[in-house]
Amino acid sequence: MGREFTVGIGGAAGDGLDKSGDTLAKSVSRLGLHVCAYNSYQSIIRGGHIWLRVRIAEEKAYSHGDHLNLLIALNQDTVERHAREVESGGAVLYNSDRFTCETSLLRDGVVGLPVPVNEITKPLGRVLPIMQNTVLLGALIYLVRLEFDSTVGVLADTFGHKGQAVIDQNVKILRGGFDYAKEHFVPLMKDAWKFSRIRRPFVTGNELFALGAVMAGCKFYSAYPMTPASSILHWMASHGEKCGVVVKQCEDELAVVNMAIGAGHAGVRAMCGTSGGGFALMTEAIGMAGMIEAPVVVVEVQRGGPSTGIPTKTEQGDLNQVFGASQGDFPRVIIAPLETYDCFWCTVEAFNLAEKYQLPVLIISDLLVSEHPETIEPDDLRYDVPIERGELVTEWPSGNGRYKRYANTSSGVSPRVLPGTEGAEYVAATDEHDEEGILISDVFTSPPVRRKIMEKRMKKMELVLKDIKAPVLEGPADAAVTLVGWGSTGGVIREARQLLAAEGIKTNQLQIKYLNPFHSKEVTEILRKSKKIICVEVNYSGQFARFLRAETGITVHDKILKYDGEPFEPRIISEEVKRIVAGKPRDLDVSMEEAREMAYHYIRTHLADAARPTRVEMVKGNSHGEPVWVVEIVKRDTGEKSGELEIGVKTGALHAWQPVAAGR
Amino acid sequence: MGREFTVGIGGAAGDGLDKSGDTLAKSVSRLGLHVCAYNSYQSIIRGGHIWLRVRIAEEKAYSHGDHLNLLIALNQDTVERHAREVESGGAVLYNSDRFTCETSLLRDGVVGLPVPVNEITKPLGRVLPIMQNTVLLGALIYLVRLEFDSTVGVLADTFGHKGQAVIDQNVKILRGGFDYAKEHFVPLMKDAWKFSRIRRPFVTGNELFALGAVMAGCKFYSAYPMTPASSILHWMASHGEKCGVVVKQCEDELAVVNMAIGAGHAGVRAMCGTSGGGFALMTEAIGMAGMIEAPVVVVEVQRGGPSTGIPTKTEQGDLNQVFGASQGDFPRVIIAPLETYDCFWCTVEAFNLAEKYQLPVLIISDLLVSEHPETIEPDDLRYDVPIERGELVTEWPSGNGRYKRYANTSSGVSPRVLPGTEGAEYVAATDEHDEEGILISDVFTSPPVRRKIMEKRMKKMELVLKDIKAPVLEGPADAAVTLVGWGSTGGVIREARQLLAAEGIKTNQLQIKYLNPFHSKEVTEILRKSKKIICVEVNYSGQFARFLRAETGITVHDKILKYDGEPFEPRIISEEVKRIVAGKPRDLDVSMEEAREMAYHYIRTHLADAARPTRVEMVKGNSHGEPVWVVEIVKRDTGEKSGELEIGVKTGALHAWQPVAAGR
């Protein structure tokens, strides 16, 4: 394994830390290092807590990992919440004009590195508050042994459109931070990095859905804004004109999907994107696409549910919805991209499948893979993507007789003409119809006509199954544990397996990309040989584990589930695997750490953030019918005790808040 | 088994045959016989083919059966399509002024009974065309040995509001038919019926959803018209005022379900109803109800899909949709009524579950059970239904502290106050929230708060599972075959089992009513002992078989599926069971009968109904890559051959139409 280093940046929305994170990541990536970042943000425009992690590594990083070597704190809150996570040898870097970092909050071997931002920037004229980030970034470059010039290059590109003066000012500020660090601190990295200088694209999944679509020939993209799918719309909107794509923001998701289907039916490659709630509104039309056999690609980017839920958080909770979208049986393809670069290829393939088999293709993504940026290999993306449009009939000579849009062919695929073709006029109907498209629902629902056209439509799914790649087992065949995941968890499971391997637990992994149609035969064959199957999913109920059983009859031995909004990190999975292997039951009690977090929530909502939790202690035998965590709350400024909270260990109930005056 | 007799009535929409069927059924039911009827209608207002079957029996009839003893043909088309189905000893009764019934169309032992309607009604003054039905009904009373007076009573009740003159005219017309039959025909029934004279309600499932709701205290019903759910709306609209129910037809299904949830949240028992396409639009809000923990009852009456599909036909194709409705995991209950009277009880229970567990309850019905009328026992319905509202808090004294709408209780159920209660103000949010309802999605998504509230919500499902009755196995434990069905197929499977028993094949049956939560343990225990499990469903893909495997891991040995729009009849199931038991593969080829039906479709759409199919013959070795049925088409009036159709035996493709001039 190569060297690596993880920087965390915490602050409030509006502090501009995503921009700083971007500058950092690009600087690093230009040096030839790999980057994988994750931005844990909130559904708020200004304020709130934003927590960005940038993992820098010499080798490909498949997740943002679970280390923290340097914390850049943009506010007090960040220090309190995250300082403790910094590992020995690391540091907390902060603007000492604004707040301090108590050493009591730090683990052993971690130092606080105060940076007097005002003093440094004073000589540089009027400086915006947001530029504190640049000072800290300058310091970071020194601390992490990066190259100053690389970042200068990024700043030059970023501010290029604002003119040289702005660039110069930024570079000066950056230099200020760098010089200050050089003078006062020592680098945190022991050895120098090996900079490969290979330039890699630093991208998100959503950007690649958009780019993939354009490369596949998408000419129509419709959407209604919805986190975490909106950035597809934004990319499309800002590149549509150049790329010849009509980008249509609609009045609602009903219009979005119906427009895309209309466009797809009329003959262009059309896509739309949304998240779970928007997709719920699209379901009826997905059935229409299945019925009229219109090609369309729909990207559903999952976020934390149910309902509006936790809209800026990740989850894999919409599998049931996507599989169950719309009434009745009809052909549909469901693909879950496995990692960032795969978003590109899934999209290309989605368009091909949609046109070859004339059906809706649903890409089920999630906030994690859609929004987290990472470096990928330059040739992970390609110009010359395969484009297969399937059986398109461009001419229909009058001698051909009446054109049958839904001809009962033995493959189930009926050659398609596009509207505008001379002599092949037909009307596509969502009512059941015969081969020509004539309704059978109105005058007489001829049962055999219905039966055969239903079979024709569904037969296409057999072809699709042959067309898509069966999943393969990664890792040793004789592993003690098989980890099964689907979609975006591929990378983090892989890293968890490395941790487990280091501890002597041999695992392998089956990561599912194609949900429907499903490679039941191949998957059964693989899993039949597994000693212990553990399904890893980011949802409450284990939707995929249930799905797997539905498709194969195989019951997984256990499930590792996460549904608190935050993505898996390798260690979470490896610890859970070890627990399961050791035969220990899953513990849903509120942990001490969690009790502290819950106290923060109470403080924010009821004590106006003027306090903070300190001591946490479990008390059994009380009147609440369960043990409780008693959390001492002190005033932030004075440290004076202001009261105690009691939080149920089993239920998580906030049983009581007793202000100090009331005594205990 | 008691005596029974099945009457079929066929004609066009607008011929009023549903009214005649109703009169017949009520007449019979007043005699104390059981009735089970099915109306196979089309999505057309006038014209088309309507086919009503009324099964009359001394013992409870669980389906409309698969016999036909008397056909009342209101048009030529009906004779051609159905005369062949009449069993030996039966007859075809028709208005001989309009058309004839060729004996070549009849099976041996079946007679055509022409009734000269004009001649009979001439003495009776101006007679509406629709009154031909009454003449034929009169004849039927004689032929089937019913009682004239019973029908007179029904006519009196039906036309009561139109005055005595109308009643009298109808009775005279009825008498005309009766007397004519008495003079010219002999009764078809050999022995007289045993009239028990027990009066039984003659009802449909939809009427019972409405009545059940009213009895359970429903005060709000919203809907948007949609077949086959509209009759719930119609019943509610015409009885709402009396029953104190606000009945709201809305602008769309989005409004429908959101209004019902708003009403349910505000404290009244609220229900809404729709079919699959409308339900697709409701899914987002189902998730809201789950998230804000609002009680609501939604009836989804399935019809033939996908998409608009075959809207007046039955199917059980929406299980995936109902189970997958809305993003994320949230508690929901899904109940499928097993038979007509059960619609009443499911509704009562749905309201109780919805309020006790504060969640959406989805009743998944289908056209068959919702619309077919049958006689049920008078005490199948009851006035004093149980009403359980769950934990409702009606007062919140100021000493109680802040009211926590989503208190983390150990049961998962948080006591509910209704808006308007002093001192307990709170806002319910679809964003994730804490116990008080305060959002955690915006400023900081406290992961442990999220985790525990998610667990709290889902915990309710464990209570629901304990509250609902596990399914029981019907029939001998040592049966060779276990038939598994869900919802409305209970009756027809039971009758198929009787047929099989008569042929020495011992079967038992597991009929599933509660889909979610699912009695996985109990079902597994039952099915583990089964020798051969066959799932019977009215859909293409076997959605329930997949569901069952998802819930239990049990793979059924085979599936009997129907997806042509028509409901199962006992013999279809028993024949399929025999095929499976014999190890024969399922045959999807187009049968000769089906080829003839397909020819009718072609004739209707391309030859203006002026022709009809005669000889059908299989030809192998041709240029179509599959054997074909060659169907000879003749002119209706002259019988002259007008051409030949070639229909693919494998694909059902209409390969060619060769008019006679073109020769072969």
Place this chain on the structure above:
Amino acid sequence: MATVVELPLETYQGVVEPDWCPGCGDFGVLRALEIAAQKLRLPTKDIFVVSGIGCSSNLPGFFHSYGVHSLHGRAMAVASGAKLANHELHVVITGGDGDGYGIGLNHFIHAMRRNLDLTYIVMNNQIYGLTTGQASPTTTKGHKTKSTPRGNVELPINPVALALVSGATYIARGFSGEAKHLADLIAGGIAHKGFSLVDVFSPCVTYNIVNTYPWFKQRVYKLEDDKGFDPTDTEASFKKAFEWGDKIPIGLFYKSEEVTYEETEPALKKGPLVRQPLTIEKKLFDDLMAEFY
């Protein structure tokens, strides 16, 4: 795109006979559309008729052209997508009052804001026909229907007024009892560059026993016959939009020339999307990639 010769009317007739109830107003609308297409000499291959679900929405099945018989309430969106994909098609939307002014109202209003070059024909029978007679958004107050047995209590939608405030650039109302007049209005709408609405009184002879042929025959008068009326005068149009009672105007209420959506959309500058190459230039790909570094 119009061909030079006028085609026989049968050219525009589908293989399937309409299966509406005898006397249904929709027959007149179908006929008027055929005449309009004939008059404009539209090749059938270039006509694209989109409908929702309802008796009226069955129309495309009886007309000879391309089209989609889509979902209840969604015809406008499907049509908009198709138009943007191939704006050389003459896209006509046909449907009912429930379809367009009930469940589909949102799309209708937003389509007008966009001034897409679409022609929307609403067979307004003031009832839900196909679902056998419930109140629709245009059912008049007091009208008793299956869903309003005590009489409808909601104010009916005023489609002409809604169109006026929402940006439609051609607003007309016809009556299926006046087929030639209606055909002219439809032809005018199709010929018009921008969004056109043709609301049609199309009686449902089975379920609407109030707003019948005779009811309309007695009341309708043609705006063309009101010499003082100028359809480019918005205020006058508004007044006419609210005329209802003994005298009900039919004809062209409003017309203006505005730039269409298609004209402002840069991606359509090079012609219909459906004819653009699928692959972008390599240079552009490289530029796009460069943004990621």
Place this chain on the structure above:
Amino acid sequence: MATVVELPLETYQGVVEPDWCPGCGDFGVLRALEIAAQKLRLPTKDIFVVSGIGCSSNLPGFFHSYGVHSLHGRAMAVASGAKLANHELHVVITGGDGDGYGIGLNHFIHAMRRNLDLTYIVMNNQIYGLTTGQASPTTTKGHKTKSTPRGNVELPINPVALALVSGATYIARGFSGEAKHLADLIAGGIAHKGFSLVDVFSPCVTYNIVNTYPWFKQRVYKLEDDKGFDPTDTEASFKKAFEWGDKIPIGLFYKSEEVTYEETEPALKKGPLVRQPLTIEKKLFDDLMAEFY
């Protein structure tokens, strides 16, 4: 139902501090709603505030009363159901322009037709705030947003005009920079029997850099100050509805007294549904059963 004493303003303030961006127009609307409730002496327990999703839709969480923070675009329907269930509640709907005039427009228009006694406050910032700055249905033409980088090309919705043609019986527009004036308009709406709309210019200081506080301050004038204007004169209201440019009117555009839906609904005659006994009379049950024989 109003209590006799005027309660302190804090009575109406929720436990949670609003988390809008500093300077957001929505603060003014929240404050105005508090003042209106105070002025009308409404008990908090009888207020029911329903919102959709958006920055503005977070309002109920900052106000002290009952309420539902529902789904994007569906607040009107949820509110309608709640109102019919318990029509003694003062039901106020609050939300954004995207929520109400975009995705929720259909419910908005149909609610007006019904003249339900609801008060609808739209924080119209002409942008999608919470989703970080895309064009909304009221974004003006030419305005560049994240989703319209070349400038918006669609005609903005005119909420006042739409309300006028759709049957709203109280139509007002306020400006969150004029909190007292706005509070009066809101109070008037809540006091009004029937559907009231209060469209509010509520600037998004983060994403709408065109329609800012100063922009509005320069342009708005109060209809009350136009002595010639009479809000019961529909034609005059129409004219005012279309005034946009250097002078933009705020204030009461229109008011009329019409019977409300609740008054016509027979099932509500005996009082709120929520207080009716669940069980019907045995005699009625027997009658219902008799129909089945």
